[in-house]
Amino acid sequence: MSTDAKSNPSNGWEPKIVAFCCNWCSYGGADSAGMGRFQQPASARIIRVMCSGRIDPLHVFNAFLEGADAVLVTGCHIGDCHYVNGNDKTKIKYKYLENVVRELGIEKERLQLNWISASEGEKFANFIRDVTAQIKKIGPSPLKPEGVV
Amino acid sequence: MQKGEMYVGWSTKEDVRKRGGSGGLVTSMLAAALEKKLVDAVVVLKKINEFEAVPIITSDVNEVLNSAGSLHSVPSNFAKLIADRNLKVALPAKGCDTRAIIEQGKRNAINLDNTYIVGLNCGGSMHPVVTREMLEVMYKIKPEDVHGEEIEKGKLIFETKDGKEHAITIDELEEKGYGRRESCRYCTIKVPNNSDIACGNWGVTGDLAGKATFVEINSDKGAKLLQNAVDAGYVQVQKPDEKGVAMRAKIKGVMEDLGKKWKAKIFVPMDNRLEFFRKELENCIDCGACKTVCPTCSCGEVSKCTEFHMRGDAYKMSMYHLVRFTHLADACIGCGQCSDVCPVDIPLTRLYMMFANPIQEQLKYEPGMDMRKPPYFEVKLND
Ligand SMILES: Cc1cc2nc3c(=O)[nH]c(=O)nc-3n(C[C@H](O)[C@H](O)[C@H](O)COP(=O)(O)OP(=O)(O)OC[C@H]3O[C@@H](n4cnc5c(N)ncnc54)[C@H](O)[C@@H]3O)c2cc1C
Ligand code: SF4
Ligand code: SF4
Ligand code: SF4
Ligand code: FES
Numbered sequence: 001m002s003t004d005a006k007s008n009p010s011n012g013w014e015p016k017i018v019a020f021c022c023n024w025c026s027y028g029g030a031d032s033a034g035m036g037r038f039q040q041p042a043s044a045r046i047i048r049v050m051c052s053g054r055i056d057p058l059h060v061f062n063a064f065l066e067g068a069d070a071v072l073v074t075g076c077h078i079g080d081c082h083y084v085n086g087n088d089k090t091k092i093k094y095k096y097l098e099n100v101v102r103e104l105g106i107e108k109e110r111l112q113l114n115w116i117s118a119s120e121g122e123k124f125a126n127f128i129r130d131v132t133a134q135i136k137k138i139g140p141s142p143l144k145p146e147g148v149v
Numbered sequence: 150m151q152k153g154e155m156y157v158g159w160s161t162k163e164d165v166r167k168r169g170g171s172g173g174l175v176t177s178m179l180a181a182a183l184e185k186k187l188v189d190a191v192v193v194l195k196k197i198n199e200f201e202a203v204p205i206i207t208s209d210v211n212e213v214l215n216s217a218g219s220l221h222s223v224p225s226n227f228a229k230l231i232a233d234r235n236l237k238v239a240l241p242a243k244g245c246d247t248r249a250i251i252e253q254g255k256r257n258a259i260n261l262d263n264t265y266i267v268g269l270n271c272g273g274s275m276h277p278v279v280t281r282e283m284l285e286v287m288y289k290i291k292p293e294d295v296h297g298e299e300i301e302k303g304k305l306i307f308e309t310k311d312g313k314e315h316a317i318t319i320d321e322l323e324e325k326g327y328g329r330r331e332s333c334r335y336c337t338i339k340v341p342n343n344s345d346i347a348c349g350n351w352g353v354t355g356d357l358a359g360k361a362t363f364v365e366i367n368s369d370k371g372a373k374l375l376q377n378a379v380d381a382g383y384v385q386v387q388k389p390d391e392k393g394v395a396m397r398a399k400i401k402g403v404m405e406d407l408g409k410k411w412k413a414k415i416f417v418p419m420d421n422r423l424e425f426f427r428k429e430l431e432n433c434i435d436c437g438a439c440k441t442v443c444p445t446c447s448c449g450e451v452s453k454c455t456e457f458h459m460r461g462d463a464y465k466m467s468m469y470h471l472v473r474f475t476h477l478a479d480a481c482i483g484c485g486q487c488s489d490v491c492p493v494d495i496p497l498t499r500l501y502m503m504f505a506n507p508i509q510e511q512l513k514y515e516p517g518m519d520m521r522k523p524p525y526f527e528v529k530l531n532d
Contacts, residue, residue, distance in 0.1 A: 058453065061471045065464040088529040096525060099508050100474050104466070105422030142423055145463035 013149075015069035015135040017043045017128065020059065022052045024082040026074035028118025038125035041132045052076070053086025057097040060111070064101075067148035069141045070110045070131055073097075074124075077115040087115070109134040110141060150372040150379075155394060157353055158375075158386035159361045162214065166360070170219030171350035174362035174384050175241055175267055178346075178374055180213040181383035182239045187374070188265060192227050192240035194220060199295045200277040204230055206238070221298060224274040224330055226486050228444040232258040239265035239374065243274070244338030245484035248517020249444035251343060252480055255523060256447035265374050268341030268367070270349025272300065272404060273333030276489055283327035288315045332485030332498045335415055337408035340401050343518050346371030352397030354390060363389060363397060415499065416506060423466075429500060430467050432493040435459070439487035439497050440473065445480040445516065474504040479523050480516050481505040 021027035027048045033040060045068075049055055052075025063071045073094055081087040094113050101111045112131060116124050150156075159172030166173040179191045193216035194202040200222045207213060227240050228249030242250060247266050254261035275283075281292045290309055297308040305328065306316040322328035340347050345368045352363040364386075366372050378384040419425060435458040440446060448454075454476070457468035483505070487497035509515065512524045524530060 057475045058468075058472055061466075061468060065466065065468065085528055092525060092527060092530055095511075095530075096475050096478050096508065099478060099511075100471065100504055103422065103474075103504050103507065104426060105424075143465050145465060147463070 013136070013140075014041065014043050015132060015140070016045060016067060017070045017072065017131055017135065018045050018047060018063040018068040019072040019074060019128070020047050020049055020052070020055045022075040022082075022087075023048055023050050025076035025080065025118050026052075026114075026116040026124060029074075029116040029120050029124035032119060032121030033125040033128075034121075036121045036125075038122055040125045040128050043132045043135075044128045051081065051083050051086040052090040053081070053083065055090065055093070057093060057100070060097055060101075064106075064110075064141060064143045065145070067141070067144045069144065070112070070135050072127070072131065073111075073113045074116050074127075077117055080117065106141070106143065107138055109138060150366060150376045152366055152368055152372060154372075155352075155363070155365045155389050156375070156386040157357060157361045157363050157389045157393065158384050159357075160217075161383060161385055165214055165217045168217040169362070170217070170269075171348075171353065172357075172360055172362035173217050174364065174378075175269070175348050176214060176217040177383040178267065178378040179239050179241070180210050181378035181381040182265060182374055183208060183210050183213060184383075185377050185381050187377055188239045188263075189237045192230060192238060194223060194225070196220070199298065200280055200292065206230065206234075206236070219269070221273075221300070222275040222277045222280040224276060224333075224485060224489055226442075226444040226484055228253050228259070229442070231264070232447065235260060235263075237263040239267060241267045241269055242341065242344055243269050243271040244336060244341045244343075245271075245482055246444075247341045247344045248338065248482040249484060251517040251520070252445040252482070252523075253447055255520065258447040265370055266341075266344040266346075267374070268344025268347040270340050270347060270351055271333075271336075272339065273329030273336065275328065276330055279327060279330075283322065287317055287322060287325065287327055290315060330485045330489070331415070331496070332483050332488065332502075335408050335412035336483060337405045337412070338518075339404040339408070340365070340397075342367050344371070346374060349397075351400045352389060352393040354393040354396065363393065416503065426500065427465065429495055430470060433467055433470070433495060434493060435467075435469060436492060437469075438490045438492065440469075442486045442490045443477070444484060444486060445477070445482055470500075474501065476525075477501055478505050478508040479512065479514050479525055482517050 030046055060071045075087045075090055158174045160166040160177035165176050182188045183191050190206050190208050191213050192206050193213055195205045196202045202220050202223045204225050227246045232253050247268055253259040284290050284292045294309045295307050296310045299306050304316040304318050306314050308314050319328050347365045348362050353361045454469050454472040481501045483502050485498045
């Protein structure tokens with residue numbers, strides 16, 4: 001299947017979106033999105049971490065190299081981190097990570113940062129839906145290995 | 150003597166002065182520091198031939214005195230040599246050596262209080278292999294016949310054993326891909342004011358030109374080093390004339406501007422970047438030499454990047470390099486060491502700088518120029 005065919009939304013291509021979620025906030029957000037029965041696409045693969053500060057740029061590269069079409073870094077709102085300042089550190093690491101991904105020439109839609117609390121189920125669902133639509137428009141990631149859909 | 154002062158000086162040992170890059174002052178100052186026990190060891194280059202030398206750590210004053218002279222085709226970097234050894238040491242250091250030593254200091258691998266950094270002004274250095282080829286192709290002389298080398302008025306001059314001089318302008322050499330290493334062309338640290346004392350030949354005027362070294366004291370340690378050499382009778386100094394001070398400042402400015410121009414020329418915006426990086430890195434054999442040599446990296450033999458020396462999978466980019474592009478974004482000083490050692494000639498310094506330039510500009514962070522903590526180590530950044 002050619003890249004064009006794969007990325008054609010009418011063919012029903014679903015992007016793979018890896019969302020790193022903090023146990024104390026966005027993971028709960030994902031949960032409440034489900035419980036609130038907000039419609040969301042099947043594109044997200046959620047990876048739970050104990051704090052967004054645990055997300056190493058390496059994890060994000062790995063997701064891309066294994067075939068993710070987009071990677072989302074999510075955590076508690078600034079000031080609400082369960083471990084005082086883990087998400088301040090996330091912000092710094094994200095700046096460096098974003099720089100590498102952008103300089104590599106990867107579209108900016110493919111890497112996004114968002115702060116989502118446990119009660120913001122709707123925000124989480126909307127976020128995933130928006131990103132999915134954006135990625136459907138631009139197609140599969142150029143870092144996706146051959147043979148991986 | 151104190152911080153901020155400038156002097157012109159020379160070695161009181163006639164042969165050291167004669168062999169020295171300018172006045173032999175650096176060599177004598179290092180020897181005096183050792184002799185008077187200001188330090189336990191000194192790093193100098195031990196010459197193999199006109200193009201090659203190896204850095205050594207020595208406590209032998211004679212070995213230090215023998216090292217006099219500047220080698221322009223020895224693009225070594227001394228920082229890693231003294232890292233993790235807890236030495237009380239004095240060493241000569243070009244701009245890039247100095248920056249790397251300071252970055253190692255921030256990573257607790259070098260104790261800067263015990264390290265006397267004798268800065269060398271630096272217009273650039275050349276790769277020894279490229280230099281040999283250049284001699285044959287551009288100068289039409291055999292490398293073995295070379296007896297000495299100097300830079301004068303923008304020309305690189307080689308003297309052969311038969312006493313003849315062969316001169317070509319550096320501009321012409323660089324146009325043909327020879328001359329200074331690419332990283333030196335866009336390096337803008339021409340007078341290392343980040344060192345304890347900056348030494349060079351710029352600013353030496355009149356009869357003393359070529360026979361004395363111009364020094365600028367940058368720190369208390371630098372003042373102590375020079376005072377010690379004077380007290381020990383190893384060097385003589387006098388105040389520079391105003392003309393010399395002005396001339397030095399002018400050349401420094403011109404060279405820095407030239408460096409900036411090269412930088413703008415080399416780092417142009419580019420489309421299809423992913424293709425570009427993939428193409429450049431496709432021959433990488435994962436030997437790890439670029440990491441081993443990197444003078445601002447203080448990780449041990451086994452580190453995060455080296456966990457990914459494998460190509461068994463279908464990954465479209467090297468994870469090893471992705472990790473390093475991230476980690477070096479605020480640390481890369483553009484020293485050129487990685488490009489120098491790569492066995493498959495990947496222009497690594499250019500690649501690493503493509504990731505480092507935007508972060509360093511955005512965060513206004515210049516690695517190795519002061520003691521500011523690397524932003525990656527901060528807990529919080531002010532927006
Ligand atoms: C690559 C290079 C480029 C230079 N470019 C300029 C310039 O453009 N303008 C200017 O004013 N001065 C420049 N200098 C400095 C100048 O050549 C003299 O080194 C300086 O004036 C000190 O002279 P000296 O006689 O006191 O030093 P010396 O007594 O000759 O002592 C020199 C010391 O430097 C060490 N050394 C020699 N080569 C290197 C090297 N490649 N890397 C690290 N250490 C080395 C030797 O081991 C010795 O200890 C440059 C030096 C180098 C090494
Ligand atoms: S990178 Fe700068 S300081 Fe280092 S050798 Fe080149 S010109 Fe000299
Ligand atoms: S990445 Fe290369 S140019 Fe940058 S500091 Fe390391 S060795 Fe020097
Ligand atoms: S030195 Fe060259 S071949 Fe070796 S790991 Fe680095 S880029 Fe790859
Ligand atoms: S606990 Fe959620 S970001 Fe730190």
